[in-house]
Amino acid sequence: MIILSLDTSSESASCALLEITIEPLKPEAQTSKITGIRLLSEYFLNTGMRRHSQTIAPMIDTMLKNAGIAPENLGKIACTVGPGSFTGIRIGISTAKAMAYGLGAATAGVSTLDALAANAIYYEGLLCPMLDARNAQVYGGIYLNSTEGLSYGISECRAQSLDEMASRLSTLCKKTGRKKLMLMGSGYRNNPDFWHAFAKQANEQENICVRFADSMDDHVKASVVGRLAAFGHLDIHPKELKPQYMRETQAERIRRS
Known part of the structure; x- marks a missing residue:
């Protein structure tokens, strides 16, 4: 199975492709077992210019083409769901949902x-x-x-x-x-x-x-998001993929007042 994972929840943006090897499900087993995970590709952008709505889709497209992976071969789309930038979280979730619905793939939400x-x-x-x-x-x-x-x-x-x-x-x-x-x-x-x-x-x-933390460990990496999604049993239907803001949005504050 190929997982595409992405993060746009903070100042950096990244996407990754991971190949997951799964042991064939035995009749007596309740769940399948992951026996291997391999990072195929990862793109990371940290320029300080929060233009995730303009950059994440081209990053994913370029990564897939360079890795030789057809979108229809993706089995799962994973993304961070917050906390972080409200706008960034929504960009990541909407991207993951659109791809999952279009490809019929599973989704997974991972805490930033x-x-x-x-x-x-x-x-x-x-x-x-x-x-x-x-x-x-x-x-x-x-x-x-x-x-x-x-x-x-x-x-x-x-x-x-x-x-x-x-x-x-x-x-x-x-x-x-x-x-x-x-x-x-x-x-x-x-x-x-x-x-x-x-x-x-x-x-x-x-x-x-x-x-x-040093600069290499101080930002969210899409490859780590994918690994957590693979091992964490976090699969959900795309419609259930929702942001975890951890505080009220401006619209919620206005409604409450």
Whole structure:
């Protein structure tokens, strides 16, 4: 099976093709088993110019042509569903839905924060992917990576102030006894003074080593989105593919008022 995955939920945009090898379903088995996964192609764009509505479709078209994959051979379309840029999330979901309906393919929705955290599966400790939510807020979640693997969402993922996010991190470091913490994403990149002060205080007062993700791991990658979609049993009907904004849209605020 070929999975096409994409992400347009933040400042970067990417798409990827993954080939999934599935073990033939045995009569007594409830689900099929994935025995292999191979990255065929990946395109990534991070110019700071959020023109996802203009770039993602040509990126996908070029990638398919260069990989020699016909659209009708795609078995699943996966995309990030948020949190992140409201407009970017809608672009990704509408692209995935249009392709899935047109090709009769399955769809899968992946959390943007899950995909970002999965970039750092090599790092043993607490992971905090954050996306800038503006107005001194972030969309953030806290994950634990250990020898047993990545534990998704050990703390609620939601929109919160910088101070609240910092407080939750300090509390969870104490609760779990973890002394290593990695911060990832635009939530820390766009608020460097705040998070460097937090790191200094955490080190001096709690002996916690705070690390900032390098540029290669600091953006969502479509290949990771595809991998999570393959192994996470996230398949849904295209009509069920919906955004996870994590806070009210402007239209919802207007209706409520």
